[in-house]
Amino acid sequence: MTEAEAATGTAGDDQAAADWAGGHQERVRAAIGWSYLLTAGRFGSSVLVTFLLAKLLGPEEFGIVAMGTVLIMIVQTVLQQGLTAAIVQREGLTRDHVDTAFAVLAASGVLLTALTIAVAPLWAVVNREPGLAGVTIALSPMVLLQGLSIVPEALLRRDLQFRSVAIRTLLAAVLSGMLGLGLAIAGAGVWALVGQQVASAFISLVVLWLVCPWRPTGRPRFAALRELWSFSAHSANAGLGAMLSSRVDLIVTGLVFGPVATGIYRLAARLPDVVVDITVRSLQQVALPALSRLQNDRAAFAGHLARLQHLGAVVGLPVLGILAAVAGPLVRFLGPQWSGTELPLRLLCLFGAVNVYGVLLGPALQAIGQPGRLAALTWARGLIGAGVLAALGTLLGRAHPPAQAAGVAAAGVLLQLAINAVSLHVTVRRAAGASLRRFVLPTLPALVAAALAAAVPAGADRLGVGRLDPVLGLLLLGGAATLVAGGVLLVADRPLRRTVSARLRRIRASGAGLAYR
Known part of the structure; x- marks a missing residue:
């Protein structure tokens, strides 16, 4: 093969690789x-x-x-x-x-x-x-x-x-x-x-x-099952640990406090859970197959993981802040049987915000073929959580159900903070070889936006919003919190601002093209 042919072949391979990457x-x-x-x-x-x-x-x-x-x-x-x-x-x-x-x-x-x-x-x-x-x-x-x-x-x-x-x-x-x-x-x-x-x-x-x-x-075929099981054994262990980690609150609440506290806790957890589902776990579904294709290129892997985390924080954290802001009128709308659910709901919004930083770490470890580490982390979270919540049951055994639900939520926030700190170090620093600053710093504007949105009721209560009809209060608080969160993001989040500007330019360009025709 001549040098020209070799160069042509290399260029063709590079172009094919670029086409595949783009696709x-x-x-x-x-x-x-x-x-x-x-x-x-x-x-x-x-x-x-x-x-x-x-x-x-x-x-x-x-x-x-x-x-x-x-x-x-x-x-x-x-x-x-x-x-x-x-x-x-x-x-x-x-x-x-x-x-x-x-x-x-x-x-x-x-x-x-x-x-x-x-x-x-x-x-x-x-x-x-x-x-x-x-x-x-x-x-x-x-x-x-x-x-x-x-x-x-x-x-x-x-x-x-x-x-x-x-x-x-x-x-x-x-x-x-x-x-x-x-x-x-x-x-x-x-x-x-x-x-x-x-x-x-x-x-x-x-x-x-x-x-x-x-x-x-x-x-x-048993041979095929053995090949799958070589990966699945660790992944199944991680799955059981993840289930225990994510459901230990409901398990222990039901065993210790009974159905009323469990019902209050479950309803209070429902909206934050769905917010995390729609924002970060939506990315989690894509993260495993997408990151798996980059498992042999750790630099590209770390960059893609950081971009996914930034996107999850931008769309997840402000919504959790807005949800915390409207907790009062939302519970009043449900009726007196749910009285007292406001505090558990706000605490579980905080739990969801902490969880935004942990949801993508599991698929990242699986994608690079390290489900054993994921299993260790999830089992530690589940077993420690079970012990903490069982001890909490002895302290709040005679409290009212809303207080019991709030205690479980507060314990979950503290525990998730500790576990996420360890998980970030294991996944981002040791497994992906990236800096924590690259992973966390781009998400800070979204975190500030969420905190300011959640603080909106503090000022609104002075204006008497808490005495309004629940639906009207929900609309007013939700609208104000949305404006605050959106304003902070557009001012402080440069990547988001660039993305929005580029999208607006494309819309204007396509509109101009249609007008020209």
Whole structure:
């Protein structure tokens, strides 16, 4: 080969690599857009349904269903066994891998559903709530439905096909919400919440199989299972730890304080959870497949992770600040049965703000093939949290349910701060080899915007806003907090300002082009 031919070949390879990188970035941007649409639609429908159901029902009904759902989530995490991450992350994925994973998960779903039904009466005894057994048994089909959903959903996520995932989730949220509201209006009580959750899982499964082109064809092969399990063993361990870490608050609250405190805590956690879902966990869904493609280039990996974190902070932290600002009128709107939920809601907004800095770290460790570190971190968070909350139960055992819920929320904030500090060091400094300043500093304008938005009620109360109709107070406080947060971001966040300016220039340019034609 001549030098000219070699140069031509190298240039061609470089151009092909550049074309692939450009195409990959475009697919990632499209996936992020659909991921946001996915959770935005779920946010709008599920929050509306949740608060309408809260107005029709009370804390005890919400608490009983939350206690039953915890057991279902534990079993679903065991069922998943880390195979989702293995399918998404593995570079050399074959049909044998996919068919084997589906066969194992379907069979395990049947067995674990039966086990859940058998354990339900014991779960009710442990929680000292007789009605919990029937609720848990009614929720148990969600385990099998999850087992049948894991593989097709993982394949769609692997290929960044979030449009299909968005369609599935939006339909399930809307249709199941309509069913739940209809049952609540008819006087079904706690069964309205149960019916909503089971219907959501069933509709999700049906739509998922309609939009996913893959169908199982082959027989399970043990060699393929061993190859998947080499990654999945650590990932499953991390998944169990993550579930314990994220649900230890509900588990311990139900065991120690009972259904009323659990219902108050669950409702107070609902909105901050959804805000984090729509802002940062939407990015989390894209982060694993996107970062996995960069696992051998640590500089590009660290840069992409920092950009994702900045985006998550910009869209997540100010919304949490606005939510904290409207906590008062929001709780008044729900009715007197939810009185006292304002403080837990504000504390859980703070918990969500802390959590914004931890959500992307798990996919980052999985993407670079270090799920063992993730497992250690999540198990530490879960076990320490269980001990702290159990001790808290002895201190607040005779307090009113809203105070009990607020205590659990405050403990969660402090614990999450400590765990996030360790997680940032392990993931950003040691695993990715990047500086913490590069990861954290770009998010400070969003943090300031959130804090100032949350402080808006302090000035508004002097003007008598707290005495207004709840809906009017919600609109006024929400509008003022939004203006404050948006103003701070546009002034202080230079990357955001550049992005907005570039988008406006493109809109003006396209408008001018249309006018010229």
